[in-house]
Amino acid sequence: MNFGNLFKIAVKALGNNKMRGFLTMLGVIIGVASVITMLAIGQGTKKSIQSEISEMGSNMIMIHPGGDMRGGVRLNSDEMESLKLKDFNDIRNNTKYVKYVSPMVNSAAQAVYGANNTPTTVYGVNLDYLDIRNYAVEAGDVFSDQDIKVAAKVCLIGKTVADELFPDGTSPVGKVIRFGTIPFRVVGLLESKGYNSMGMDQDNMIIAPYTTVQKRILAITHVQEIICSALSEEYTDQAIDEISSILRVNHKLKETDEDDFTIRSQQEISDMLNNTTNMLTILLSAVAGISLLVGGIGIMNIMYVSVTERTKEIGLRMSIGAKGRDILAQFLIEAVLISVTGGVIGVLFGVAASLVVNFAAHFPIFIQPWSVVLSFAVCTLTGVFFGWYPARKASMLDPIDAIRYE
Numbered sequence: 001m002n003f004g005n006l007f008k009i010a011v012k013a014l015g016n017n018k019m020r021g022f023l024t025m026l027g028v029i030i031g032v033a034s035v036i037t038m039l040a041i042g043q044g045t046k047k048s049i050q051s052e053i054s055e056m057g058s059n060m061i062m063i064h065p066g067g068d069m070r071g072g073v074r075l076n077s078d079e080m081e082s083l084k085l086k087d088f089n090d091i092r093n094n095t096k097y098v099k100y101v102s103p104m105v106n107s108a109a110q111a112v113y114g115a116n117n118t119p120t121t122v123y124g125v126n127l128d129y130l131d132i133r134n135y136a137v138e139a140g141d142v143f144s145d146q147d148i149k150v151a152a153k154v155c156l157i158g159k160t161v162a163d164e165l166f167p168d169g170t171s172p173v174g175k176v177i178r179f180g181t182i183p184f185r186v187v188g189l190l191e192s193k194g195y196n197s198m199g200m201d202q203d204n205m206i207i208a209p210y211t212t213v214q215k216r217i218l219a220i221t222h223v224q225e226i227i228c229s230a231l232s233e234e235y236t237d238q239a240i241d242e243i244s245s246i247l248r249v250n251h252k253l254k255e256t257d258e259d260d261f262t263i264r265s266q267q268e269i270s271d272m273l274n275n276t277t278n279m280l281t282i283l284l285s286a287v288a289g290i291s292l293l294v295g296g297i298g299i300m301n302i303m304y305v306s307v308t309e310r311t312k313e314i315g316l317r318m319s320i321g322a323k324g325r326d327i328l329a330q331f332l333i334e335a336v337l338i339s340v341t342g343g344v345i346g347v348l349f350g351v352a353a354s355l356v357v358n359f360a361a362h363f364p365i366f367i368q369p370w371s372v373v374l375s376f377a378v379c380t381l382t383g384v385f386f387g388w389y390p391a392r393k394a395s396m397l398d399p400i401d402a403i404r405y406e
Contacts, residue, residue: 010333025342027295032346034288040354042281044364097239100128103223109180118164124213140173140188158203159192296382303390318399328395335387343379
């Protein structure tokens with residue numbers, strides 16, 4: 001018997017039990033839709049993290065003081081004063097894999113203008129900081145090297161600070177605001193960067209010369225952090241090795257001494273976040289895949305019922321010349337039709353569900369073509385795998401026993 005006839009017989013058999021066929025497909029539909037949606041959310045989150053990392057500077061390197069033992073007590077790294085301006089200058093002057101470098105000190109307080117105020121953080125940096133963090137100036141200008149030398153009370157402010165202090169939309173450039181008790185003249189407004197993937201508002205900040213924050217706000221001579229960027233992402237490891245060597249020499253550390261500083265790269269953070277996201281995606285997909293397994297078991301169950309119900313039909317067909325392989329092919333075609341049709345509907349539902357999640361819950365999504373192809377291929381194989389055994393059982397029936405079956 002040719003394939004065309006077998007296909008028509010299979011379609012007719014499924015058409016005679018439409019509701020049962022649909023309910024059997026439902027497990028496959030839910031399984032495929034769940035897998036596609038979970039993968040879309042996982043990949044979307046990963047893309048979002050990568051985008052955020054890229055905006056922050058994928059080749060960024062952060063240097064913090066390390067904890068130390070004093071009198072048998074391990075001090076918090078925030079209490080250490082091991083990073084000096086000499087470290088910053090040596091990194092700037094004696095490295096070939098570092099492109100930009102900036103010292104950093106910061107303090108949190110209320111920013112005030114007239115009757116308006118808002119809590120924010122001032123970051124004391126140099127001009128390289130804007131290049132390292134990919135910040136751009138929307139209005140006004142940046143402070144100058146001369147402002148850094150004289151510790152001038154000038155600053156750039158983020159969009160959130162501007163909106164809170166100037167709610168009427170007035171340009172903040174040229175205005176004098178207070179940070180705590182210190183007056184600052186606003187020389188520029190930063191372009192908005194919004195929230196990052198960790199929920200931090202990147203526009204709620206004030207940027208000022210590091211010398212100003214050191215002398216006029218914190219009254220310190222050390223720096224709390226040094227932030228750098230490598231020439232490019234592939235040179236990050238070489239840049240870290242250079243920085244580590246310079247700091248160990250400056251801090252007079254012996255070969256057996258542990259570092260009294262900590263170096264973290266954006267690539268390291270990106271890899272950690274990506275690994276976490278991948279694990280969650282695999283976990284969610286595995287849970288969703290259980291639905292696909294349940295759908296496959298449903299196909300096997302229904303095919304068993306179908307074989308039992310149509311035992312006489314099978315016997316009659318075999319008695320007039322149908323071979324075992326024809327019966328096997330017929331029931332396999334039915335199983336594959338159920339799984340493929342369920343797979344197509346599941347793909348449509350999965351894509352629709354992903355878009356709904358993105359629209360309603362504002363989750364980032366990214367539907368990769370391979371996830372659709374994989375889900376569809378798995379559901380097709382599920383139909384073959386779970387449909388084969390009942391089909392084989394039908395093909396091995398004895399025609400005489402089948403005809404006599406009640």
